[in-house]
Structures are given as C-alpha cells and as structure tokens.
Amino acid sequence: MRVCSIVGARPQFIKAAVVSRTLREVAEEVLVHTGQHYDEEMSDVFFDELEIPKPEYNLGIESDTHGRQTARMVAAIEPVIEEAEPDVILLYGDTNSTLAGAIVGSKRDVAVAHVEAGLRSDNRSMPEEINRILTDHASDLCFAPSRDAIRNLTDEGITDDVYWTGDVMYDAILDARERSAGQSTILDDLSARPGEFILATVHRASNTDDPENLAAILDGLADAPLPVVFPAHPRTVNRLQEHGLWERAKSKLELIEPLGYLDFVRLLDTAERVATDSGGVQKEAFFLETRCVTLREETEWVETVECGWNRLVGAETAAIREALTSDWVPRSTPRPYGDGLAGQRIISLLQQHLDDGETEPQL
Ligand code: UD1
Ligand code: UDP
Structure with missing residues (x-):
C-alpha cells in the first residue's frame, strides 16, 4: 500500500x-x-x-x-x-x-x-x-x-x-501530556505558575482581519483577572500591526512567539482557563480539562459546549470578560472523541x- x-x-x-x-x-x-x-x-x-x-x-x-x-x-x-x-x-x-x-x-x-x-x-x-x-x-x-x-x-x-x-488529536494529546510535563520548561521560562495565568490564541480570519473584532477581543482579554499569555500566530502579529493595535496588545498581554507542541500543551494543561478561536485548542482544552472560552459564535466541536467545558462568546468584549471572570462549572466530562x-x-x-x-x- x-x-x-x-x-x-x-x-x-x-x-x-x-x-x-x-x-x-x-x-x-x-x-x-x-x-x-x-x-x-x-x-x-x-x-x-x-x-x-x-x-x-x-x-x-x-x-x-x-x-x-x-x-x-x-x-x-x-x-x-x-x-x-x-x-x-x-x-x-x-x-x-x-x-x-x-x-x-x-x-x-x-x-x-x-x-x-x-x-x-x-x-x-x-x-x-x-x-x-x-x-x-x-x-x-x-x-x-x-x-x-x-x-x-x-x-x-x-x-x-x-x-x-x-x-487523532486525542491520540496525540495522551502522549504529549505526559511528555510535556516531563520535558517542557515553559512555565519556568515565562515565570508562570500553574492555575495563575490565562492562555490565549487568536488567528481566525473573521477575528484578525476585522479591526473591530480584534480590538474587542483585546479589550476582553485585557480585563482578565489573571495575566494572559498569548503565543501569537504570525497572521495575528501582522494584523495587530496593520490595525494599529500592536502597542495596546503588548501593554496588556504577555505576547510571545508561537510555541512548539509540547510547550503549548504544558501551558494549556496548567492554565486557569484558555481563550481561543482555534479548532484544535478547544478540543485539547476539553481533553486536558481546562475550561475554554471560545472567541467564535459557533463551533464544529459541539460536544465540548454541550457538556459545559467550552463557552462560545464571539468577539464580544463583555461576554469575554464575563466568561473569563465568573466561576462556571462544567456539567460532565464525556469522551465523545x-x-x-x-x-x-x-x-x-x-x-x-x-x-x-x-x-x-x-x-
Ligand atoms: C490556516 C488555515 C486555518 C488553520 C490555520 C492553522 C486555511 C484557509 N486556513 O490559517 O484553517 O486553522 O492555518 O494555524 O487554510 N504566515 C506567516 N508564516 C507562516 C504561515 C503564515 O507569516 O509560516 C502569515 C502570512 O502572512 C499569511 C498569514 O499568516 O498570509 C495566514 O496564513 P494562512 O496559511 O493563509 O492562513 P492561517 O491563518 O495560518
Ligand atoms: N499549537 C502549538 N503552538 C502554539 C499554538 C497552538 O503547538 O503556539 C498547537 C495546538 O496545541 C493545536 C494546534 O496547534 O494542536 C492548533 O493549531 P491552530 O490553532 O493553529 O489551528 P486550528 O486547530 O484552529 O486549525
């Protein structure tokens, strides 16, 4: 074959x-x-x-x-x-x-x-x-x-x-979770402590190309009750600069380069919660039992929302703020994948x- x-x-x-x-x-x-x-x-x-x-x-x-x-x-x-x-x-x-x-x-x-x-x-x-x-x-x-x-x-x-x-991403994370806990030094590198930071990623065209959406997301993240670690996709870096939002982002978020998989999984596993518009990250958060605030109106990973591990908030500052601040509790932890x-x-x-x-x- x-x-x-x-x-x-x-x-x-x-x-x-x-x-x-x-x-x-x-x-x-x-x-x-x-x-x-x-x-x-x-x-x-x-x-x-x-x-x-x-x-x-x-x-x-x-x-x-x-x-x-x-x-x-x-x-x-x-x-x-x-x-x-x-x-x-x-x-x-x-x-x-x-x-x-x-x-x-x-x-x-x-x-x-x-x-x-x-x-x-x-x-x-x-x-x-x-x-x-x-x-x-x-x-x-x-x-x-x-x-x-x-x-x-x-x-x-x-x-x-x-x-x-x-x-297949469930297969991947089962292996990566353990390896990342043993090998990744990212928490020390960033002087971050488990449960004391929020992880965020944004790269979706609808969120980055539209300056209003990108600004609204930035404002929502800026109001988070914990420091926000933001490994920035190159598309997002470009758009932040083009839309004149770069300085604002840098002053409010801990902007870092995109990470390798093991470092990223380590942060996702230890973050207090994650805010993202990524498809893969929503699912990985669910696998690792990290609450996820999804910066989209809808998702293809519906099961993660139905059981309460994932909340859809769109690019709405107030909704992002509320989802990052309030202490919501997932209803169940099924294994649909x-x-x-x-x-x-x-x-x-x-x-x-x-x-x-x-x-x-x-x-
Ligand atoms: C693409 C996929 C998206 C996926 C994402 C994963 C499509 C339509 N979109 O989006 O589904 O979620 O990858 O990350 O296929 N760039 C660089 N360096 C790189 C790659 C990209 O600078 O190595 C910059 C370029 O300015 C480029 C922009 O990022 O124009 C967007 O890259 P592109 O591959 O077109 O789409 P993504 O947003 O990465
Ligand atoms: N990821 C990574 N480093 C980062 C951000 C994401 O390794 O800095 C991984 C993440 O663990 C997931 C995948 O990249 O497995 C998700 O990719 P992305 O969000 O770019 O695309 P999507 O899943 O939305 O298509």
Missing part, C-alpha cells in the same frame, strides 16, 4: 504525526508538505519534536491570496501524484492544503481519504467550512472523529465508506480498503 499524505499547516503536522508513525510500519508513505506554513516555529519545530519524517516533497507554496494559494497547490501536487502513483491520498482537517489534495485526487482518479471528516460549523463564511464540505464530497473514505460528524455527513447524503474512528486509537483504526481501514477493494460495513 502506498499512501500519499498531504499536510501544510501547523495542526496538520500534529495530526499526521500520530498516523505516520504507525503507517510507516505497514505501508510506504510519501509525505508532501505544501509549504502553507513555513516559519520555523510554525513548521520545523513540529517535525523535530514529533519526529515526523522529512517530507519527500516540499512544494514551498507559502502565503498568497487563498484562491491563488489553493490553485498553486493543486498545480504543484498533481505532478507529485503522477510521479508517486499512490493508492490513496490521505488528507487532514480543513485547510487550503486539504482542499488542494482533494481536488487533485478527484481529478487524477486516486482514492481520497479524509481524516476529521464530517465536521460542520454551519457558518459558510468561514473558509474552513467550505474546505471541509468540498473535501468530504470529493473523498472516497471519510474518517469521522465523532458520531455527530457522521450525522452531518449522512444529512448531506454521504453514507458510503464513512467510518467512526475517534479523533474515542479512545486514543484513532490513528490505528485509520490505518486498518486504509489497509482493508486497499487490500479488498472495499471495506467492512460501517462501524
């Missing part, structure tokens, strides 16, 4: 690490990095820390308008697929790199498998929502992290070769599909 895995952005390196490790024991993997994220701290650090093999291809696409970036990825991925002749293209999540891989797979008639299939925020103004929908509809195998994700696919008429696998074996399940399903030409009936 030859699998071409396509990654390009920070969260995809973390997800692919879980699968690649075991995949390479049973299959030939051709790893393609589109180059969507390219700064050392947005890319190399994850390959080093998580011991992800060096990509066989780095397409070096880097930043551009989203249309052009996706088109350039499509043009660069196609000859790789021609050369590598994989049995299946394996895609993760909802970035432009994901969509580009799905387009090439469907045009070249190569099977496409999508990890994190079926997630929906029902907000079509989000670029990621369109990427998810198009990728799921172009995929031959859909690996869903939750039962809700399977329902979403069913509602859109996608019922063949849909499998519940659990979530599997058992930490999602990676292995995905590999078995790929093997079955490719060996038999088809998979077992749905799980």
